[in-house]
Amino acid sequence: MKKLLSAVLALVLALCAFAVAEGSMSYADYDAAELETEVTITAYVQAHQSWWDGKVTIYAADQDGAYFLYETPCSEEDAEKLVPGTKFTATGFKGEWSGEIELIDISNFEIIDDGDSYIAEPVDVTDLLGKDELAEKMNQRVSFKGMTVEPSTIEGDETEYAFLYNWDGSGEDGNDLYFNVSKDGQTYNFTVESYLCGAGTDVYEAVKALNVGDVIDLEGFLYWYNGANPHITAVSAAE
Template identity: 60%
Template sequence: MKKKTIATLLAFGLAFSMIGCGAKTETAEPAAEAVEETAEESAETAEETADAAEEDTTAEETADAAEEDTTAEETADAAEEDATAEETDEETENADTEDAADAATGEVMSHDDYIAADVDSEVTIETYVQAMQGWWENEGVGNATFYTQDEDGAYFLYNMPCSKEEYDKLTKGTKIKVTGYKSEWEGEVEITDAKFEIEDGSFEAEPLDVTALLADDSLIDHQNEYVSFKDMVVEPSKDADGNEVAFLYNYDGSGSQGDDLYFNVSADGKTYTFTVESYLCDKDSDVYKAVEALNVGDTVDMEGFLYWYQGVNPHITSVTVK
């Protein structure tokens, strides 16, 4: 607007100058009007130019502001990414801490100390996997049962939490450190609610012949060990219809192929019930098929684990007919 005012004054000045130089009044007035119109047009053009410049400045400022917003947004995104990365690192660190907390802890006991420990007390042992009794998930948590042993005795790890990847690593002979609770069920002493970690070392037990100890109270000292039985005779069992048979599907004959196998064998005039645990040795295993092929009166050698259920109830893994 300042540019327009100056242009107008200049126009009027020019007009008065023309009058002062001797021009006629009637000629000077149109000329002055023309000059004034020209000045006004120039002023308007100048104003439009100024407005356009002002609009350019505003547009530039808007562009700058947009650029600043973009920069601010990028900065915010970068900050958010940094925060996410920091949270991820923290979660990883926490997971590592939790894994460490879940590992077996406590002072390692000897087998004698384990035997002497009270039921329901926390125990920590080092042992070696001898056999695995299946793997399954319970409410999203992997579990498996293990027959384990060291040079001094055996330990039965019942439903020990482990992932499928961990389970696949726990092959025969693998050394593990285990912390859990000593428990008892129907005479079977086991470790429950266990945590474990794999250690260096390997051991595979040789079967101990306990045939002569079957009627002896000391047999329980070998509970859960890998053992063998020699020259035992297959005795009849009665199925659900009262027929004498060499074996049963389930303890009462109510099952079918794929269920646990139960069969009676004797030594020194006493009869015992042995089992092929289907989770340990399924229907496609050699021992399962061997028991299905037994006849009453057969003499057999066997190997397995000295499991206990209201008395000795070995889980057999091998049967050889003599």
């Protein structure tokens, strides 16, 4: 009898997990959904920004694509559970802000604790830099190989910096880092988002240690702001 009960309990829990995921759409359906429509997704946390004021912004993915959940209502306690790979379901509206496709006004967010987990491998998009196809990888975990650090300058200052605190150098340690990298003669501006990887993290300190001319490999999430604006999470010397 005990075994039977255990089996029934396990079955019920499995059915619950299925029921939670049941209302979710596939990535393809999400991708095809019109802006301003309500969507429900089931996906896996890849990273998240620091919790603040009852909200957390999440970088997420499933095996078919990636999502950006802007200001998901969440307790601080639950935010601590959002380790990479954590499965969840979320209902919100598909929106676009400065070109970034995202989930906003999230009304339901539930962690699914069914043992399922997924962490995306970075997609090498180096060859897509400067091309329209890059947008198809929006929000995904991506990598850039063999990029050269280019100088950044501050208005009224002729010094060449390898990075700036804030986009114009107005910040200080702990603020976002902005730096330029080039490939095949084209220069791109990348960001270490301080609420994702703040001071003291490996990537933050690695970028602070960069020198103009260094050739590096990078990983990050392909955030969009009037064009590609990747949030870099790892930097290493080019292989």
